[in-house]
Amino acid sequence: MIKSISFLILVFLAFSSCDRMLLPEESSNDPVNNFELLWNQYDQQYGGFEVKGINWDSLYGIYRPMVSEESTDAQLYAAITGLLAHLNDNHVFLFPTDPQLEPYTSGILGRMETFTDFSLEGVRQNYLTEVVSEKSILSGLIDTEIGYVHFGNFNESTGAYQKTMAELLDKFSQTKGMIIDIRNNEGGGDQASVFLAEYFTFVEKLAFRFRLRNGPAHNDFTEWADYNLLPHAGEQYENDVVILTNRFTISAAETFVLAMKRNEQVTVVGDTTSGAFSDVIRRELPNGWAYGVSVGDWRDFEGTSFEGIGFPPDVVVQNDSLDVANGFDEALEEAMGLLR
Amino acid sequence: MVRKLSLTIFTLFVFQLCSAQEGSMLAQKELRFGTGFGHLRMLDRQVSPLIYQSNLLPVEVGFAVEKKHRLELDFGLNIGGNRSRNFAERTVVRSTPDNEGNLKDSLILIGNVPIIQQAFNFHYYWKVPTASKDLTLLAGFGLREFFSISFSPTAIFVINEVSLNPAVQARYQWSDDVRISASLSVPLTGIMVRLPYANDPADGKHGNFGAVYSMGTRLFSPLNYQKVNFRAAYSRSLGERWRFEAGYQFYWLKYQEKGGVTAYQNNLQFTFSKSLGARQ
Numbered sequence: 317m318i319k320s321i322s323f324l325i326l327v328f329l330a331f332s333s334c335d336r337m338l339l340p341e342e343s344s345n346d347p348v349n350n351f352e353l354l355w356n357q358y359d360q361q362y363g364g365f366e367v368k369g370i371n372w373d374s375l376y377g378i379y380r381p382m383v384s385e386e387s388t389d390a391q392l393y394a395a396i397t398g399l400l401a402h403l404n405d406n407h408v409f410l411f412p413t414d415p416q417l418e419p420y421t422s423g424i425l426g427r428m429e430t431f432t433d434f435s436l437e438g439v440r441q442n443y444l445t446e447v448v449s450e451k452s453i454l455s456g457l458i459d460t461e462i463g464y465v466h467f468g469n470f471n472e473s474t475g476a477y478q479k480t481m482a483e484l485l486d487k488f489s490q491t492k493g494m495i496i497d498i499r500n501n502e503g504g505g506d507q508a509s510v511f512l513a514e515y516f517t518f519v520e521k522l523a524f525r526f527r528l529r530n531g532p533a534h535n536d537f538t539e540w541a542d543y544n545l546l547p548h549a550g551e552q553y554e555n556d557v558v559i560l561t562n563r564f565t566i567s568a569a570e571t572f573v574l575a576m577k578r579n580e581q582v583t584v585v586g587d588t589t590s591g592a593f594s595d596v597i598r599r600e601l602p603n604g605w606a607y608g609v610s611v612g613d614w615r616d617f618e619g620t621s622f623e624g625i626g627f628p629p630d631v632v633v634q635n636d637s638l639d640v641a642n643g644f645d646e647a648l649e650e651a652m653g654l655l656r
Numbered sequence: 657m658v659r660k661l662s663l664t665i666f667t668l669f670v671f672q673l674c675s676a677q678e679g680s681m682l683a684q685k686e687l688r689f690g691t692g693f694g695h696l697r698m699l700d701r702q703v704s705p706l707i708y709q710s711n712l713l714p715v716e717v718g719f720a721v722e723k724k725h726r727l728e729l730d731f732g733l734n735i736g737g738n739r740s741r742n743f744a745e746r747t748v749v750r751s752t753p754d755n756e757g758n759l760k761d762s763l764i765l766i767g768n769v770p771i772i773q774q775a776f777n778f779h780y781y782w783k784v785p786t787a788s789k790d791l792t793l794l795a796g797f798g799l800r801e802f803f804s805i806s807f808s809p810t811a812i813f814v815i816n817e818v819s820l821n822p823a824v825q826a827r828y829q830w831s832d833d834v835r836i837s838a839s840l841s842v843p844l845t846g847i848m849v850r851l852p853y854a855n856d857p858a859d860g861k862h863g864n865f866g867a868v869y870s871m872g873t874r875l876f877s878p879l880n881y882q883k884v885n886f887r888a889a890y891s892r893s894l895g896e897r898w899r900f901e902a903g904y905q906f907y908w909l910k911y912q913e914k915g916g917v918t919a920y921q922n923n924l925q926f927t928f929s930k931s932l933g934a935r936q
Contacts, residue, residue, distance in 0.1 A: 317834075320890040321902045328904055328924045332695045335707060335741075338908055338920045339697060342742075343705035353705055361854055411748035411764070419749050432757035468755065500755050507863070528854040538871075541860035564753055597855045600810040602705050604743045606766070611854035637757075 345602035347387035351380060353601060354396060363527075363594055363612040364405060365534040367621045372534070375402055389414045389603075396607075403610075404624045406566055406592035411606040423592060423624070424563060433562055433587065433635040434499040435645070436466055442643040448487045452476075455484060458495070462655050463488035466497040467512075470504030470568040474511045481515050485553060493556040493655030495648070496576075499586065503567025506595075510543045513575035516553055516582065517545040521617070523575035528595070528612045537613060545575060557582045558651035561629055566590035573627050574616050583654055584629040586647045591626035688718035690901070690927030694734055696771075697741070698919030703855065704811040706743070710771045712736035714923050726794055726825075728779040734923075738771035738806040738813070764809050771806035771813075779823055779841075794825040798841050800885075812851065814868060815917065819846030819876075821885065833893040841885045848876045853914060874913065883909040889927075901927040 343349060355376055365372055382395040393412055397420045400408050406423030420426060436454060440447065444456035444464060452472070455465040465484060472480075488494055510523050523545045527537040559576055561569075561584055570589045576582045593614035600606050615621050631654070633647040694712035718730035739745075745767035754760045781796035798821040806813045823841035830836055851857065852871035859867040889903035905923040910916070 317890070317892055317902075324888075324890065324902055324904045324924060328693075328695075328922050331906060331920075331922045334920065335697055339699050339707060339918050340916075342699065342707045345742075363854075409750075411750060413746045413748060415749075419751055430757060431753035431759070434755070434757065436755035466755075500753060502752060506858070506860075526858070526860070528852070528856055528858065530853040541858070543860050595854075595856045595858055598810045600704055600706065600766075604706075604740070604746045604766075606748050606764070606810045611856050612858075640757075 343602045346385055347383050347392045348385055350392060350601045350603050350605070351383045351395060354607060355380070355399070357599055357607075358403075358609055359534075360532050361529050361597070361609050361611050362403070363529050363537070363610055364403065364623050367613055368404070368624050370402060375399055389417065392603075393417050393420075400607075404591075405610055406590045407594060407596040407608055407610045409606075409608045413604045423590065425566070425590060428563065430637065431500070431564055432637040432640060434564075435640050436468075436500075438640060438643050439464070439466070439497070439645060439648060443645065443648060449480075449483065453480065455487070457487070457491070458652060460490065461492045462652060463491040463494040464497065465494070466499075467501055467569070469502050470508040470512070470572065472504070472508060474508060477508060477512055481512065481551070485515070485551060488553065491555065493558065494553060495558050495560060495651045495655070497560040497648070498565050498569045498572060499560050499562040499647075500564045501566065501569035502564075503569050503592075506543060506568055506571050509568045509572035510545065510575050513572060513579070514545050514548050515551060516557055516576060516579045517547045518552060518579075520547065521545050521578050523578060524571055524614060524616050525619075526594075526612050526614045543571070543575070545578060555581065556655055558654055559584045559586075560647055560651055561586040561589050561627070562635075562647075563587050563590060563626070566592050567596075570622070570627055571614065574614075577627075578617060583631065583651075584627070585631045585633055585651045585654070586629050587632070587634050588626035588628050589622075591622055591624045593621075593623055684720075684722045685932040686720050686899075686929045687932060688716070688720070688730075688901075688927050688929040690714075690716050690903075690925050692903075692923055692925035694736070694905075694921060694923035696736075696738075696919060696921040698813070698917060700811075700813055700915070700917040700919075702851065702915035702917065703813055704740075706811075707741040708738055708806075708808075708811075708813070709741045710736045710738040710806070712771070712773070712921075712923070714925060716925065716927070718929075724783065726779075726781040726783070726796070728777070728781075730775070730777040730779075732773075732775040732777075734771075734773035734775075736771050737768040738808065739768045740766075744768075766809050769806060769808045771804065773802070773804040775803070776801040779825075781823070781825060790829040792827040792829075794827075796823055796825075797821060798823045800841075800843070800846075812855070814849070814851050814872075815911075816849035816869075817843070817846060817883075819843035819883075835891045836889070837891070838888040839886070842878075843876075843881065843883050845875070845877055847873055848881060848911060848913075849873045850911075850914065850917070876911070880912045881910070883907060889925075891927075891929075897931040899929045899931070901925075901929065903927060 379399040408422035410420040447456040594610035696710040712734040716732040779798040781794035784793040821841040825839040857867035891901035903925040908920040
């Protein structure tokens with residue numbers, strides 16, 4: 317019996333490293349192949365070429381000659397980031413494993429040096445007269461008439477948001493208006509953003525629609541898929557709402573804005589959002605670098621795309637960093653004025 | 657259709673159990689449970705250009721009934737760690753502003769991540785007459801359901817196969833106590849579920865899992881899916897009702913859609929089985 321078990325173990329060990337015989341060759345880890353694979357991946361899966369009017373083939377002709385078999389990591393990085401900059405997409409990133417190379421973001425967020433137009437601590441200290449919750453979200457009252465809530469992301473489950481909204485609707489039942497602050501909101505899931513928007517919806521309607529790449533041609537997409545707003549009967553906030561946005565209101569936070577703007581009592585104040593509505597997938601290269609590809613085409617209910625541009629607020633207020641540092645939030649003041 | 661298929665299989669199973677009861681002097685029923693060690697290597701180009709490898713802990717339970725025919729039901733679970741063959745661990749840095757406008761760096765560790773595999777097998781065999789009383793040959797079919805999932809920060813691997821497999825099995829009674837067996841099956845047709853083309857399970861109606869199935873399900877044939885399932889075992893009787901088995905399991909698969917996935921897996925399995933009827 318020992319001999320038989322030993323034989324089986326030998327067979328197991330022998331077949332545990334048969335990659336050459338049983339698997340195709342792994343993609344070659346050289347600068348040229350890394351560039352080619354990345355360019356091809358975007359060519360096959362990026363969803364924004366048509367809506368942004370980008371000629372991806374011509375960009376290959378410009379940036380591919382910058383890479384050779386002898387290129388260093390820094391030279392490969394320069395070629396790839398130069399290429400990706402043309403996408404102007406805050407969801408598109410390159411994370412090299414070389415600590416000498418900076419993480420890269422393609423859109424405006426990759427070019428901004430400061431993000432000091434918003435301070436949540438400043439809001440809490442200078443504006444909230446009563447704090448309702450400050451565990452996963454900050455919520456409270458601005459005097460007795462205006463409710464305030466800040467969402468930093470939309471990553472939670474709909475079950476968790478159900479509890480959150482039940483608490484908020486109870487606490488804000490006597491308010492004249494509500495401020496939903498989604499500045500510096502890094503996004504999350506569209507299902508969460510639509511679920512939350514339904515608390516402010518009274519009639520079923522289309523929130524937004526999207527389609528995903530499903531073929532190698534740049535206009536190969538799935539059929540349009542709709543996200544619809546279905547009112548949470550009996551659990552709605554009926555008074556006016558102001559949403560606060562800035563340039564780091566991104567992804568599912570932006571689809572939340574698209575959904576909320578279908579409700580008449582909603583006004584958007586602040587700065588233009590990020591312009592990165594699409595879902596993004598993470599990929600990797602043979603050299604281990606990670607990168608992101610936006611794979612879809614997201615539109616509002618009228619079929620307008622804000623990809624790469626951002627959703628413009630109804631009332632533009634761009635906070636001054638010095639004001640914010642001194643505890644004055646001009647966008648929040650404007651929102652309060654609209655609700656009083 | 658899945659419900660009707662499941663009901664049919666369940667009815668066959670119960671019928672066999674009942675049939676075995678009538679002539680229970682000759683019917684052999686056994687319960688099996690086992691564990692061992694497994695190793696997986698795969699290249700899934702739809703998801704990553706890198707070969708990934710996993711070390712797995714398999715756990716399996718099974719039931720078999722044999723009289724004139726043989727019926728087997730097995731449920732297996734493999735749990736382990738999955739990582740790139742070339743990169744044991746990578747760290748990438750992500751910078752995002754916090755709520756006070758300060759850029760904060762967060763480290764994303766890409767290393768060993770969990771992998772879970774689950775398999776459910778139903779096999780039905782007919783005995784093939786042989787000249788030797790020590791040699792038992794069986795031919796039949798298997799219905800297999802195999803699911804594997806692993807999430808890495810840079811790659812999500814999902815595969816779910818439901819297939820009809822012609823199967824053969826051979827058993828040789830080496831001595832009173834020792835038996836050697838081997839089995840082989842290949843999928844003929846079935847359904848394969850993978851991530852959709854965009855690698856993004858979003859359809860506006862379902863959650864992630866539902867969307868994977870609604871968007872990523874395809875019929876397959878031997879033209880686009882090839883797989884070989886092989887098992888060999890040495891078993892020895894441990895008295896009246898118990899048996900110990902040392903087995904080797906192997907599969908190799910190749911699916912040629914959307915970039916394609918090729919994988920192979922070896923398991924060493926150590927199984928105890930208990931006869932519920934006549935001596936084994």
